[in-house]
Amino acid sequence: MPKELITLGDHIKKKRLENNLFQKDVGKIIGTDNFTIVNWEKNSTKNIPAKYYPKIMKFLNSCPLINNTKKSPTTFSEKIKLHRLHQGLNQKQFSQLLEVDSTTVKFWESGERKPSEKTAEKLKVIIGG
Structure with missing residues (x-):
């Protein structure tokens, strides 16, 4: 154990x-x-x-x-990744749903880039936050 x-x-x-x-x-x-x-x-x-x-x-x-409270998602990047994993989607599949490039999702999840305002609003509806 x-x-x-x-x-x-x-x-x-x-x-x-x-x-x-x-x-x-x-x-x-x-x-x-x-x-x-x-x-x-x-x-x-x-x-x-x-x-x-x-x-x-x-x-x-x-x-x-x-x-684990140490791992609870606090950033928008972490929330995006958690939602994607809960859906069982890889970055490419998730990007297709959002009609963006898969590298865009990678950058969002790493925190290197932020979604556009329009996409961020769409994501907030999808992930609830």
Whole structure:
């Protein structure tokens, strides 16, 4: 059992062990294989693909990205990324919904650039803030 819940892999492993599940069981629930779950739990995977986030959060019955007050989104950039991940969208998919270039979303999420006033209003409606 992980001592500290720092990564998404730590949260997955804790929940899996609490429920006496095998990695292959969690893989079926989330929609991937047991090897992927092993890599996530060992923190061998730097970035978990966005498409898995909705099922991971359903499995965990929470969002570990916001349950920790240290990680709660405070900036518009963080809120954009959190919303995108909750929807299970990668940057390209999210950019297509907003009709902007995918590098634009990357810059927004990194805080390097801010959305135009018109796009910011659209985003506020979408992400609620």
